[in-house]
Amino acid sequence: MDTQTRDTIERCAQASSDGTAHFGEIVQALLAAGVESYHADYRSRLTTYYLPDGATLDIALPVPDTPIGQQFDATAVQAAVRGSQRGEVKYPEFKRLSMAAGCIGYTVWLAGRHVTYYGRRGESHVERFPD
Template sequence: MDDHLAAIAADCLDGAETGSRTFPGIVATLMRAGFESYAIDFRRATATYYRPDGDSVALSAPRHAVSIAETFDVPALQAAIREAQQLVPGYTYGGFCTKAMAAGCVGYVVSFPGRRAVYSGRTGETHVEHFPQ
């Protein structure tokens, strides 16, 4: 992947972590740059950004100080997602990640053409969250 595209992906990851970018803004930026999806892996602390031609860039993501729960608690995960969507006071992406991991989420994939995020648990459970309209 060329340096310019990798820098866009890195800027979006940093923007999520610092709170300077919202999810809709990140998605719009990545789509304009030609990305079609990204994956967050909490176990490896990585974020991988994909283009339709198979090109990708994997970046180190911050490691969160919580263990991933053994049980996939979809209602708890949905509550964390709703907080993110509503940008409730005190919301941070790091806080979202901590709550998702405490709910047993090992990571998620965001598909721009599919307009959804698919969250996964330790034993292969999934929860699909469609983008808000």
């Protein structure tokens, strides 16, 4: 992985964590850097970024002091996603809301234009990128 790609990923991770950039901005920057997908794992507190050549980069994922709910509530996850899409929910709050809804993490499929959210028992919920 070249330095420019690594720097872009690190900047996106920081801006996302700070809540200073919205999801659409992050997606565009990561796509331009050649990132194919990334996986955020609330339990391990890591986000792993994947490039098409097999290169990966792990970045620490700060998570709120919110217990992950025992039951996966796809409706609550979807509400957090919609709030984010409207600009009402920034990433720090999104993490809190999705964790409370039983989400253990998610994978953003940049090339496939969707996100898959996961629950403790293998449940999943897919959200397509808006056009």
